[in-house]
Amino acid sequence: xxxxxxxxxxxxxxxxxxxxxxxxxxxxxxxxxxxxxxxxxxxxxxxxxxxxxxxxxxxxxxxxxxxxxxxxxxxxxxxxxxxxxxxxxxxxxxxxxxxxxxxxxxxxxxxxxxxxxxxxxxxxxxxxxxxxxxxxxxxxxxxxxxxxxxxxxxxxxxxxxxxxxxxxxxxxxxxxxxxxxxxxxxxxxxxxxxxxxxxxxxxxxxxxxxxxxxxxxxxxxxxxxxxxxxxxxxxxxxxxxxxxxxxxxxxxxxxxxxxxxxxxxxxxxxxxxxxxxxxxxxxxxxxxxxxxxxxxxxxxxxxxxxxxxxxxxxxxxxxxxxxxxxxxxxxxxxxxxxxxxxxxxxxxxxxxxxxxxxxxxxxxxxxxxxxxxxxxxxxxxxxxxxxxxx
Ligand code: PMP
Numbered sequence: 001x002x003x004x005x006x007x008x009x010x011x012x013x014x015x016x017x018x019x020x021x022x023x024x025x026x027x028x029x030x031x032x033x034x035x036x037x038x039x040x041x042x043x044x045x046x047x048x049x050x051x052x053x054x055x056x057x058x059x060x061x062x063x064x065x066x067x068x069x070x071x072x073x074x075x076x077x078x079x080x081x082x083x084x085x086x087x088x089x090x091x092x093x094x095x096x097x098x099x100x101x102x103x104x105x106x107x108x109x110x111x112x113x114x115x116x117x118x119x120x121x122x123x124x125x126x127x128x129x130x131x132x133x134x135x136x137x138x139x140x141x142x143x144x145x146x147x148x149x150x151x152x153x154x155x156x157x158x159x160x161x162x163x164x165x166x167x168x169x170x171x172x173x174x175x176x177x178x179x180x181x182x183x184x185x186x187x188x189x190x191x192x193x194x195x196x197x198x199x200x201x202x203x204x205x206x207x208x209x210x211x212x213x214x215x216x217x218x219x220x221x222x223x224x225x226x227x228x229x230x231x232x233x234x235x236x237x238x239x240x241x242x243x244x245x246x247x248x249x250x251x252x253x254x255x256x257x258x259x260x261x262x263x264x265x266x267x268x269x270x271x272x273x274x275x276x277x278x279x280x281x282x283x284x285x286x287x288x289x290x291x292x293x294x295x296x297x298x299x300x301x302x303x304x305x306x307x308x309x310x311x312x313x314x315x316x317x318x319x320x321x322x323x324x325x326x327x328x329x330x331x332x333x334x335x336x337x338x339x340x341x342x343x344x345x346x347x348x349x350x351x352x353x354x355x356x357x358x359x360x361x362x363x364x365x366x367x368x369x370x371x372x373x374x375x376x377x378x379x380x381x382x383x384x385x386x387x388x389x390x
Contacts, residue, residue, distance in 0.1 A: 016326040039342040049365030050239030063274025071267030079267035087273040097246035106233035107133040109243040112259030118143040122165035153186040160194040173202030173216035179314030188226040199229035207237025238279040289364035303375040329356035335381030
């Protein structure tokens with residue numbers, strides 16, 4: 001009797017879907033020590049190479065000296081420090097929004113925004129490939145929840161025709177597992193025709209896309225009327241932790257009043273916010289990072305094309321190699337690891353059934369020689385994979 005956890009775990013293992021946590025014994029960077037082995041990694045979201053940047057590290061230490069270690073309390077009690085506040089002002093400035101609200105994580109930002117904005121009697125419409133945190137929030141909100149076909153304004157329109165109450169359309173900016181871009185101008189125009197609001201989670205575009213690095217929304221020059229709710233995260237290109245929601249004065253005040261994951265949690269350590277302010281400065285001062293990253297993306301795509309591998313339609317640092325079968329994806333990942341390269345296999349339920357992949361990510365900390373090494377290792381590891389009988 002009781003909970004049969006062992007059968008559940010055994011079934012997951014048998015389906016090649018068991019997840020493991022590689023143990024990192026070095027700072028986050030492209031050169032890692034994992035489980036005692038030195039590896040060149042292509043699977044972090046540290047797109048600009050800031051997670052282990054000496055100036056960001058120094059700022060975090062300075063932040064601890066100035067603001068102490070912990071947030072101490074929730075923002076509304078006594079946990080909202082000057083470090084958090086300055087970061088919010090800088091994020092509002094970068095995104096061109098009247099205000100921004102700092103959240104402790106992207107998962108919580110998405111939970112907070114969606115559950116505060118829609119509830120029973122309302123409608124939430126989401127791209128079917130949206131990040132899990134968005135989908136979870138949609139379910140939790142109690143609103144009518146429907147998914148439209150990936151990046152398909154026509155499919156969205158069909159659902160908008162049937163929507164009732166306040167309607168929120170939610171999409172990733174850069175899709176986290178495919179690297180492709182949301183068709184924001186068309187999606188926003190469709191939503192506006194129906195009086196719906198659009199929320200964009202640009203976790204993977206923020207810092208990488210747009211003339212100033214403010215993401216896909218900046219790239220398309222979309223204003224508040226097009227994208228009233230903009231989410232960005234700080235644990236990826238910015239190399240630290242946390243997230244923010246940017247929008248109108250009224251939106252931010254509404255979230256401060258009603259977003260439960262904002263109200264009922266301790267603020268992030270202020271030193272983290274202090275370090276993120278330095279990341280924002282580096283984004284401004286070291287434009288070469290985004291240029292170098294773009295050059296690496298071009299080099300990788302050209303090289304993979306020459307190997308005859310199929311690439312996704314992605315202009316971003318996320319360059320997945322679609323494998324399909326989970327076991328094959330694990331075998332390829334293991335083959336690369338034997339050659340000193342680390343790329344985790346991404347399998348269901350993170351991605352749809354039959355679409356296991358190696359989610360290659362590039363970073364401004366990689367060199368051209370690193371990319372060439374990856375391409376060579378890929379060629380060798382692919383050659384030793386058993387014939388695909390699927
Ligand atoms: N949104 C997207 C699109 C993401 O990929 C992620 C993290 N993988 C999140 C939100 C969650 O952000 P965080 O890690 O800060 O909780």
